[in-house]
Amino acid sequence: MVASSPRPAAPTAAAPTADTTRAAAAAPPAAATRAADTARAADTARAAATRADASHADTTRADVIIVGAGISGIGAAHHLQRRCPERSYLILEARDSLGGTWDLFRYPGVRSDSDMHTLGFSFKPWTDAKAIADGPSILAYLKETAAEAGIDRHIRYRHRVERAEWDSTTATWTLTVRVGDGEARTYTCNVLLMASGYYSYRAGHTPEFPGRERFGGRIVHPQFWPEDLDHTGKRVIVIGSGATAMTLVPAMAADAAHVVMLQRSPTWVVARPDTDPVANALRRVLPERLAYRLVRRKNIWLQQFFYKRTRTQPAKVRERLLAEVRKHLPPDFDVERHFTPSYDPWDQRLCLLPNGDLFAALQEGKASVVTDEIETFTETGIRCRSGEHLEADIIVTATGLELCTPGEMTFVVDGEEVDFSTRWTYKGLAYSDIPNVVSFFGYINASWTLRVDITADFVCRMLEHADAVGADTVTPRLRPTDADMTPRPLIDGFSPGYMKRAMPRLPKQGDREPWINPQLYERDRALIVESPVDDGVLTFTRSPAGAWSGPPVAAPATGTAPAAADPEPVTAPDDGVPA
Ligand SMILES: Cc1cc2nc3c(=O)[nH]c(=O)nc-3n(C[C@H](O)[C@H](O)[C@H](O)COP(=O)(O)OP(=O)(O)OC[C@H]3O[C@@H](n4cnc5c(N)ncnc54)[C@H](O)[C@@H]3O)c2cc1C
Secondary structure, eight states: OOOOTTSOSSOOTTOHHHHHHHHHHHSOHHHHHHHHHHHHHHHHHHHHHHHHHHTSTTOOEEEEEEEOOSHHHHHHHHHHHHHOTTSOEEEEOSSSSSOTHHHHOOSTTOBOSSOHHHHSOTTSOOOSSBSSOBHHHHHHHHHHHHHHTTGGGGEETTEEEEEEEEETTTTEEEEEEEETTSOEEEEEEEEEEEOOOSBOSSOOOOOOOTTGGGOOSEEEOGGGOOTTOOOTTOEEEEEOOSHHHHHHHHHHHTTSSEEEEEESSOOOEEEEOSBOHHHHHHHHHSOHHHHHHHHHHHHHHHHHHHHHHHHHOHHHHHHHHHHHHHHHSOTTSOHHHHHOOSSOBTTBOOEEEETTHHHHHHHTTSEEEEEOOEEEEOSSEEEETTSOEEEOSEEEEOOOOOBOSGGGOEEEETTEEOOGGGSBEETTTEETTOTTEEEOOOOSSSOHHHHHHHHHHHHHHHHHHHHHHTOSEEEEOOOGGGTTOOOEESSOSOOOHHHHHHGGGSOEEOSSTTSOOOOOHHHHIIIIIISOSOSSSEEEEEOTTOSOOSSOOOOOTTSOOOOOOOOEEOSOGGGTOOO
């Protein structure tokens, strides 16, 4: 995975960057670091030019193409341009603005439910006083990050990648990209980073509700909030019990006549202040970056500690959570029915209520909770199985997201369409037998960005190693001893409906490293950050056309395409790497 555009096709001793990087790889650690630093410094000016080149509107090729300009895409780009400045990159974004989730979701009260000291990037301190931030503040932070680092110049908006085809003979991904509603354009790259999120942007999940067409009011899904929807003085039913429903109910209750949260079953909740006094105090006395780093560590530790307790002492955690809920609600409130789930905390996502806002709305009578099943929509509301009829002017179906395979794209490797359900996940970031693709998937039990940061670190180390060994193709391949692995779902031990529905379509985990996706930050750090990239499973090879040097290599003079040949292994077979 060598080479930004101006480099020679194959790394030679005369190629300054590759040469210096290889020399650095062979040198003792301190010298290696210095050599690598010198190489990077020498590359910076050329890299700036290269990047400027790649950011030119007409450029349709880059060393690396990132799909998606949300948290993952911006994070990936930042790490890439800092650590691998010699590589040109582009970000292809289907929408007409950056931010992904934080631009798409516009429902009242939209906010994070994890703290911004861990949902923020490792490299850019979150400096607002509020640790639980609203959607517009998160979007502003992302825009600022992209603008400050010049990442925004690399983004091509209204570019939806529909198809990605890999050619092993040239180590090239060829992307079919729909520009706006019109033409299909072709882009090429050597490495494809999938930062396209995890859910479909086309549709949210909406179950079939009987009688839906009879309802005379408006039905909205939070993913597509109508700008003109005015809920002032209206009766609202929010169907759902996840983070979105818990956010919407108190936010809409402020102006609505009344809001009912209609849930089939309860969710674990915890009330916490939306500010972090430790963070705000530290920021006053310490340099910004140091304060951020300390608070980030504190929050990672606390989050991991709490999560582990839910695994080791679920009964105690249940008791504590329920005691807290009771403290916030009137003595006659049916906590058993409305706030006591049948599963253990963190078997499904635990919902945060900033400053106990949902409890306050319930206390004030502006909102109520109904735990029941929907029998049918009616002309004026919803009739429940219990026979109760709930009147409404607006019904919000906060029934979740539709998980999807990467980018909802078609992938083809050497002429064969990829069925992701038959692939193994490599460390939760790549796939068996799919070369030069890394996917960004965050945490379900911690902040998404923690995993984005370490995945981006992995990408950079992988590229550096590819450079050092003169490879242009990096592929996770099963070792002979991995053939007998027992498959497990990509996300294991986490059971909400939207996850369960999607698991059969997604790659599987195995029962041994590195074919696992632990979804635990500490374990991921060991697996992704601290383990060598050349681990006997990632194979580093060079394509028959030589190290990647740009667009598909021209056919030979005879006019025939280069013959497909086995890639040349560049790591010794006795490393355990299959040739
Ligand atoms: C309402 C809501 C609240 C959330 N709150 C939290 C929270 O508090 N903490 C937390 O950790 N996580 C939270 N999440 C999860 C959240 O999605 C992640 O935190 C994070 O925003 C995901 O970032 P991403 O860049 O990976 O994906 P996204 O934000 O989904 O961005 C993906 C981007 O890729 C683009 N894209 C997709 N496919 C293609 C294609 N084929 N071609 C071109 N472009 C494409 C999309 O248009 C989009 O811009 C929340 C999610 C939702 C929906």
